Amino acid sequence: MGSETRRPLRRGRRSRISPLEVLDSTRWMTPRDRNICIDLRRHHVLTVHQLTELHFPTARKARERLLELTQRGVLLRFRPQRNSGSAPYHYVLGELGAHIVAGHFGLDVRRVIAGLEEEDWPLAHSAKLPHLLDTHDFFIALIKGCREAPGYRLTVGGRRAAANANGATTATTH
Numbered sequence: 001m002g003s004e005t006r007r008p009l010r011r012g013r014r015s016r017i018s019p020l021e022v023l024d025s026t027r028w029m030t031p032r033d034r035n036i037c038i039d040l041r042r043h044h045v046l047t048v049h050q051l052t053e054l055h056f057p058t059a060r061k062a063r064e065r066l067l068e069l070t071q072r073g074v075l076l077r078f079r080p081q082r083n084s085g086s087a088p089y090h091y092v093l094g095e096l097g098a099h100i101v102a103g104h105f106g107l108d109v110r111r112v113i114a115g116l117e118e119e120d121w122p123l124a125h126s127a128k129l130p131h132l133l134d135t136h137d138f139f140i141a142l143i144k145g146c147r148e149a150p151g152y153r154l155t156v157g158g159r160r161a162a163a164n165a166n167g168a169t170t171a172t173t174h
Contacts, residue, residue: 017073017095022103025072025096033069034100040075040093041101041112043136044120045129048089053140072096078124090129092120 032055039054040046046054048062056062066089069075073096077089093101093116102109123129146154 017099021073021096022099025074025100028072029074029100033065033074034104036069037074037093037097037100038104040091040097040120041105043132045090045092045123045132046136047133048091050133050136050140051091053144066091069097070094074100076121080124080129090124090133092116092123 036051036055039051048059048066051066052059052062056065066075066077070077070091073094075091075097076094077091079087079089081087093112095113098112098116099109101107102112123132143154146152
């Protein structure tokens with residue numbers, strides 16, 4: 001168990017990510033890494049199992065890459081306390097991940113980091129965490145089902161998806 005897993009997610013820290021680190025990330029960042037950051041921006045927190053389902057062919061590849069992204073500051077990880085056994089790692093965006101997301105969407109990085117401090121990082125100690133993860137499991141099952149069933153795709157997009165499916169479903173044939 002690495003030391004980053006025992007350290008609490010802190011609020012109000014001054015950014016330690018330099019402009020050179022952000023620039024250097026363009027050298028090693030993959031499209032999959034960027035998609036992981038985007039998913040964490042949208043969903044706030046995902047477990048190692050959920051990220052594996054969404055982005056990796058094997059659990060081993062997921063663990064290896066997620067560890068590297070954590071070590072580089074793209075992600076932060078934690079394990080919620082349990083009465084027995086150990087919880088899987090849970091991932092949220094780190095400071096470098098906030099810079100990547102801000103650049104991708106054209107957002108102010110200070111606002112993205114402030115949002116992480118206010119909403120995402122406190123999830124490590126939130127009673128809402130189990131419900132949030134259960135909701136993610138449902139949508140990941142939908143995504144997986146649409147990937148495996150020929151002729152189906154998942155449409156995402158707020159009002160457009162609701163208008164296309166009359167608010168009933170987001171899975172449509174094409």
